[in-house]
Amino acid sequence: MKKILIVEDEIPLLKALADRLTREGFSTLEAKDGLVGLNVALEEHPDLILLDIIMPGMDGMEMLEKLKVNPLSKNIPVILLSNLGDTSKILEGIEAGAESYLIKANVKLEDVVKIVKEKLGVNIA
């Protein structure tokens, strides 16, 4: 069973993502800020990380950078999920090593699941 780490400070969104992914057959790990997220990622070695950007404490961009410099975590695919929609911000995220950048308000959960499955090579039902 594929493990997915969700890092999101907004509880309703975290819960929605976790519920839908669990229903799709993934096991989920949850973190409410970047620091916790980074620790969980290094301990649990998830198969994929869904990462919010604006969070208290360590934000998503910082966590992404730290993940990418650590050989233990640098190969974990990361999908950025944010409501910041500037193209410049998106480009910044992709350049930092994210697989994909999704604007939360503009995507359905269905779209998130589709991309997660795509990145993990899981057959899309």
Add this chain to the structure above:
Amino acid sequence: MLNKLSTLVRFYILTAIIFAVLAVVLIFASNSIIQNSFINRAKVAVSSAITSEAKDLKPADFSLRDSVHAENVFRDFYEKVKTNETIRIKVWDYSGKVIFSDDQSIVGQRFPDNEEFKEALRGEVVTEIGQKVKPENVSEQGYKQLLEVYVPITFADESVPSGVIEAYFKLDDVNVRIKETQTILLIAIASFSIATSVLFFTLFRSVIYKQIERINLQALTLENVSDHVIITNLDGVILYVNKAAEKLTGYLKSEMIGNRPSLWGKRMPKEFYEKMWKVIKTDKKEFEGQITNKRKNGEEYVADARITPVLDKNNNILFFIGLERDITEKKIVETKLLESNKGLEESKEAMVNIMEDLESVKVKLEEEKVKDEAILENIGEGVLAIDSQRKVLFLNKKGEEILAWKALSLIGRVINSLPLEDEQGNLIPLEQRPTYIALKTGKTTTTTTTTYFVRSDKTKFPIGIIVSPIKINGKITGAIAVFRDMTKEKEIDKAKSEFVSLASHQLRTPLTAINWYIEMLQDKDVGVLNDKQKEYFLEIYKGSRRMVDLLNDLLNVSRLETGRLKIEPVPTDLKAFIQEVCKELQPLVLEMGCHLLFKLPEKLPEVNVDQVLLRQVISNLLTNAIQYSSVGKAGQVIVSLAVSPKEYTISVKDNGIGIPKEVQGRIFEKFFRADNAHEIMVDGNGLGLYLVKQIIDAFGGSIRLDSEVGKGSIFYVTISLSGMKAKVGQKGLEK
């Protein structure tokens, strides 16, 4: 040049001839002079030698009949007298008998008729060139020419000579001397003549030649002056006429010279000529007068004439100089002027009246002007006027304040010497400056992008400029620029945009939560919904989506309005790109039951476009076309792409409700929605076309439309063939 040269050459030849003649004369003269001087010297030498030696002789010696005795007496004498030159002597007694000679053959002979002897006998030393008697045993070679010197020997107490001693003096040496002297003389003459020539030439050049030149010039001037010049003798016979005279009278020079001026004159009353002759001939004064003459072709002409007598030292008239100037034309003009003067007098009065009227108009105008100036000066915005050369003519007080420039120091300057910069601090090129565009196109021009004015102290501020061209009779003669400091607006704008940006992000998060949870409910994640529930959740979802779309548009508007939009063109296959955007809209097409058609060219080279921007433009136009054409019927939308030598044109055509003519100019305004659009669809936000226009303006393209209510609309978007230019900015658009 040729003239000068020939004058010089002529002069040189003349001088040479003079010197040659002089040399010949001198040589001939020198010959006899030198000869005479030598002969005289020889004569004196020989005679004094003979006279001094003869002191020892006695009168009786000349009476000796005995030749032996005589031989004894005179042989001794001969030896004393003999020199290299004096080669022979004859001693004559007073009867003409030769009593001694070194030539024995003539001793005893008588020559009483010898002229020289007879003359010598009168007491004079006589000389004779040549030899009448050729002495024997004297070689031809040695004595070519001899001087015979006859010396009378007169003893004291005697009144007549007792005899004559004749000596032959050799002249051959003299001849040699003469030749030598002549050679020296010739060389001297030649040197002298060369030296003199050089001196003379120098002198000639500096003085005479200049004089000649001056005279030539005077003659040339005289010949070519426009006044008619004639010179006559005392009787009025013409000696000289110049070219102008030919022209004036119509007679040839050859016809005039030798004739009298009456040839073309005689048109004036008799008294005129009498008076003239009196003045010039009797009074010897200059005569001046206006004279009417007749040309050869019979035409009359009027001339100012002046005749001057030229006098010598003794006040005698040498000749007369006459000048005439044709004033016929002048006369005609004068007459005409006189005539028109009368008319002028009349019109002058009329003019005075008009002037008085004008004066009062002028006073009124002055008042208007003062009023206008007062308004301009005190208006709340900067006002600047330029001429067609873009030179500043006027700047009002507010303008001075805003630009930190004194009107006085700015007037006359070319306006582009005041720098305008864009947001990145790049100087705005001339052809993009509003004054330039307004003067060139004749259209009112407004700064559309954020523009900064740089003051002379290098501080800058955002400036808003509206330039209106001034047209007089359709010709652009200048422009008026109204401008203001946009700093405050800019600050407010920035705050607004930051607020919108933040608010949008903060608002999105709860909307996301709503959307996702409804999605889970709809997707039966937590059980099956009944139909009513489904229906209600759909409405909630639609409302939430609208809110998201509105937020996205607002975010984009805020980015575009702050002018910080970046443009990042990448090579793009336009055809494929358009198809891709259409594919993304497929759900809407299906939902609305619309027919989407394409008219795309087969193959196109790649164009540099910012895909995010172009996607937004095409997508917004297509969304409108689909939505407004598919209400109550199956709409039809055609997307086309055309290429011209200048640009690419993307057009979106629909058969929808159309846009009323009266609002077509307003549809690109923010939040504006036409009434007919609002009627059929409540949930538009009025930002779509505004965004389209803003984006197109940002990348330098253009948009226009054709539309008719009830029939449909076509929107045309153009992109330059060279594609979009990259622009550095802080923000891209929302996807």
